[in-house]
Amino acid sequence: MARTKKTVGAYPSGIILFSLTLALFLIGFCGLLAIQSKQLVTYIRENYEVRAFLDKGLSSRKVGNLSRTIAEQPYVLVTNGEPQVTLVTKDEAAKEFIAETKEDFSKFLGENPLRDSYRIKLNEAYFDEAKLQEVKQDLEQINGVFEVVYQENLVDNINRNITKIYIVMSAFALALLLIIVVLMNNTIRVAIHSQRLLIRSMQLVGATNSFITRPFLGRGMWQGFLAAVIAIGLLLIGWEVAKHNLPELGTFQDLEKVIALMAGLVGLGILIGFLSTFQAVHRYLGLTLDELY
Known part of the structure; x- marks a missing residue:
């Protein structure tokens, strides 16, 4: 039975796509919560x-x-x-x-x-x-x-509670982003591990590091873009379901900020795919033959 020929950059990508989609979905969800919270805060303040x-x-x-x-x-x-x-x-x-x-x-x-x-x-x-x-x-x-x-002290109490909510949400989003970057980096590194010998073979025949790295980076960026598109689709579906069950949510919708969030997810997906892939490939480019095994 003939062995399947490996192509540079053609490593298993299902788990990477799933992980990155889930990560971007969670980030987007936090972003939507932040946007809705800001609109709700504005609504409360302007109706005081x-x-x-x-x-x-x-x-x-x-x-x-x-x-x-x-x-x-x-x-x-x-x-x-x-x-x-x-x-x-x-x-x-x-x-x-x-x-x-x-x-x-x-x-x-x-x-x-x-x-x-x-x-x-x-x-x-x-x-x-x-x-x-x-x-x-x-x-x-x-x-x-x-x-x-007017109701004295009520305003200060509301402002203090709003500040606490923003601090908690910001800390959670930052921690989530750091965890996602680490997990994605490890996931892509494990996936590229299957092509370490092919990378070494190309080095031995004189291929430059940029030539070897290019297909991996292209695939990583494409996966980041595709994961972002899927995550955005899931967010929009979830948002429509939420509005169907809670029509009041439409009152706090800010279309411009939502579009900016979606664009940010696409950019973040591409960036994570690029950086994680670059770091993983660069690691294998610098290994000796003994370290490869």
Whole structure:
């Protein structure tokens, strides 16, 4: 039975492709989690409200002028060209209070003691306790604004928790990347081990190191590219399944960042394939005949 002729660079690649695909999938999954987390954080910050209570007895014209004045402030969030400033009349506030507490204070007070107010959403950059204090002081200097309130210390608690989450995710992603690089390097080294004698034979007939290395590098880069494409396909399928079961996830989708992540996976796959293959081949190029056995 004739022996199969070996070709330079034609080493078993199934386990390498599987390992690299799995590795890139895990990295991509972490990346998607990071993107969604960032979008969720932005959503939370931009939906945080401060309330500016107005003086009593203001005319409707004065209340309208206050709305325009507040909307012009640089810290007010603007979405689709619309400043996020919402008027809540004292009657609407009374209905909300009664609905939440199930107690109708008007029955024993005889009047509505609440004030008209504006609910103001702020830019994400102002989601900080010190800056919120500045916003509060600035709004309270506007004629017609009685008081500005917000949940103190809540912002700092949220920011601290967000920082902790980012640190944990970053550490996990870094550790995962290091483990993947080491595993891929060892996997490719074992695969190329089957061609060590062919590499030595080519050296003996005068082949240069670059000539020997070229087909291995080409195959390694191709495997990295193919693994990235498969990993991206799996991520997209998983993402669509997740959105089908949790439609709210579509709210936090950032297409530009997702595309950048996919492009990064392709580049990372090619880079890992290239570097791991180069290091493994270079090792065998420098072995003596005794070390080959």
